[in-house]
Amino acid sequence: MLEQQEDRSRDRTAVELFAGGGGLAMAVERAGFRPLLFNEVAKRACETLEANGAKERGDEEWIPEPGSPWPLFSRDIRTLDMRYLSGKVDVLAGGPPCQPFSLGGIAKGDEDKRNMFPEMFRAVREIQPKAVICENVVGLRRKSFEPYFQYILNELSFPYLERRPDTTWQEHDRLLREYDAALKDGRAVDPSGGFELYDVLATTVNAADYGVPQVRNRVIIVAFRRDLGVDMKEFMRSVRPTHSQAALIRSMRDGEYWERHPSVPDHVRDRVMAGLPKQASLAIEDGLLPWLTFRDALAGLDGEPSLPPVPWEHLDRKERYLGGVTNHIGWPGARIYKGHTPNELDRPAKTVKAGVHGVPGGESVMLTDDRFRDSTAPGGWAYRHRYMTVRETARVMTFPDTWVLEGPRGEQMRQLGNAVPVRLGEVFAKAVASALDKAGDAP
Known part of the structure; x- marks a missing residue:
């Protein structure tokens, strides 16, 4: 089972999307965040999550009590309504499928139907978490994908400015950039007081630099809701290599x-x-x-x-x-x-x-x-x-x-290969918890 924290001064909560075999979920839980929902669609990965403490929730929306099984939604995330979790989640974590950006794959990027970043954006809009942790392959930083990578960061910064179905991501990105510029020079005012805006940073890491016995280069994106006033520079110092x-x-x-x-x-x-x-x-x-x-x-x-x-x-x-x-x-x-x-x-x-x-x-x-x-x-x-x-x-x-x-063995290896190393995820999840504490956030 996920390791229960015995001494919590705060009841921090988390939602894990694209949970896979549970690496990032375990890391977030070790950092003191109690899971309220898992989402995963792969059959064997869902079996792994259930074997370690999750329980299929079906269509019923319910929030677990401390010590209860963790709800697992094992269907396509595009059919999951997450609005019932609004205002109840400290951290939204997940690693959207990486095949669209993987150096080892076809690398179609944003044109690939497996690109689930739009669902991550929707989750942020519906849940409005205090923080977001997102992990992906380093191929996301390839030169050919750099414009879309910057769009990901812009979309996470202003998630409530939802992209219309009849617009391209490039058109929406232009709107986001114009809005950002208008906020900075005073031509626009955020009506939410920062409650729906996020400060976003991205860093490329090698898991070996964080005590993982493996060379594994990845991109980690972290976002904090702007109204919390998290010191982003201090956060970056807290996740320097060890x-x-x-x-x-x-x-x-x-x-x-x-x-x-x-x-x-x-x-x-x-x-x-x-x-x-x-x-x-x-x-x-x-x-x-x-x-x-x-x-x-x-x-x-x-x-x-x-x-x-x-x-x-x-x-x-x-x-x-x-x-x-x-x-x-x-x-x-x-x-x-x-x-x-x-x-x-x-x-x-x-x-x-x-x-x-x-x-x-x-x-x-x-x-x-x-x-x-x-x-x-x-x-x-x-x-x-x-x-x-x-x-x-x-x-x-x-x-x-x-x-x-x-x-079977091949499926177990696939789950491990798709996972976030627990130690790496734990470093960033604990840093997020500390940043929320220092910001004076109340759960």
Whole structure:
């Protein structure tokens, strides 16, 4: 189940749209926001949410009491009327489907029917939350999509200026820009006193810079209702990176990293150390923690136990509850090929991807510490590789081992690839909670 907060001075509330497998929802709840509604349409993702505490609500509109199951609307968001939540929500969170902007997809952008940003805008109009957290792929910042990206920020700033059905987004964007200019130079006055306007910021982040053992570049958009008077500059300072690659390399050079992992074979350590960049190329920033690696994730974060290795004879798709956890299942057929290099244990994992057809080939392959003689390999040795298990993948997405994932392996991997890493989402959700507190907001 989502982790209940035992000591809340405020009953903060949240709505999660496009919830997927629950990464951002879990992050927002950990930050002290009680969920009032989930929306997700994918069948297996809905099963995952229900397995972790949500309950299908159907057509009935109801607001849960603290400790009650969280309502799940499992149909097309375009059929969901959210006006019953108006004035009751502190944070609206969600990651609209990213395929329209993904570098790995067709990238039709705003012309793609899967673009759900218009529904995010509608939700803001109907709910009028105090804050909005929106996550998406870094492809949204591609040069070809930049005009539409700026339109997203403008629409979130003035959500009540609804786009007419007979206008293009470019025409509506022009109206929004003109209104913004008129407000700034005094030619227009906001009749709501800021209650329906939002201060919006967007930042591009690498999840590894926030304690996630994975290189994952994303765009995070945060908006605060203007009447609350949130200090946006202070908020940006509160979400600055906390970890760095340079600090990881330094910890390897001074031995601290290897002290945490004393069982690493000498040949692995020697190989990793030989591949480190030269000292002169590092920009050391004092106060930043080392990036966490794939090996760190397997050893356990947040008090989790170490995951045991998968025996080579167990690559047979059978669940054996290795280490007492589920979904730690060996899978056959892993291969390395051009353009799909494997994950290495002593680096952050590569970006976990959903894949068009589930597990995306070599992207979910890992090198192990086991090696064998190979005269064609450098040094005469080659390292064995296998597919990452679902549980290992969940670890690098910072999902707790207690989180239940439903569906076959491919669907579980798809849910993880589409999710927001819990630790990354938690950093921003906690910063939003703090900003609301400092603004003197009353829930």
